[in-house]
Amino acid sequence: MRTQKESVRGLDKLDRKILKLLQEDGRMSMKDLAEQVGLSITPTTERVKRMERDGVISGYHARLNPGALGATLLVFVEITLNQKSASHFEQFRREVLRIPEVQECHLVSGDFDYLIKARIHEMAEYRKLLGDMLLNLPGAAQSKSYVVMEEIKETLILSTETNL
Known part of the structure; x- marks a missing residue:
């Protein structure tokens, strides 16, 4: 597998257009994708398979509406650990992966250690989750919570434009 930098450099305008279109509609047929990028089906399919193999495309997912499933409360939580060591970070990581309500967890620099989205x-x-x-969680000493009142923008779409 290529490094991230090599993968980015190896993407041409057609690859980037394919990525943009697939982010908008991951269920798009290869026929429709090929038509929209101006290639035949075979080279389009080969490009998609190459980007999957190189890890540029990491998967395809259904985007669910949280409200339709009753998950209408969005919170962000800052967690500060009482000790900072590789083993404490690893223990925390292992345990937070087991909590299904946690959608994202990031080790960050700054005044706290982890930022969690649930x-x-x-x-x-x-209250029960917190x-x-x-x-x-192992080493959790302090938390600060933010309850979202209004979601302005949330997307998983990455820009496919490049400044390289």
């Missing part, structure tokens, strides 16, 4: 059904469920799970 979607849940209601405030009572959040008290029974997040603050019981």
Whole structure:
């Protein structure tokens, strides 16, 4: 597998157009994709398979509406650990991966150690998530929560434009 830098450099305008279109509609047929990028099906399919093999395309997913599933409460939580060591970070990582309500968890620099994004059904469920799970994670010493009042923009789409 190529490094990320090699993968980015190896993408031409057609690859980037394919990526843009697939991000907009991951279920698009190879026939439709080929038509939109101006290639025949075989070279389009080969480009997609190459980008999958190189790790540029890491998967295809259905995007679910959280409200339709009742997960209408979005919270961000800052977690500060009481000790900073590789083993503590690894223990924390292992345990947070087991919590299904956590959509994202990032080790960050700054005044706290982790930033967590979670979607849940209601405030009572959040209290349980915070008290029974997040603050019981290995080394968790302190938390600060942010409940989202309005979602302005949320996307998984990455820009395919380049400045290289």
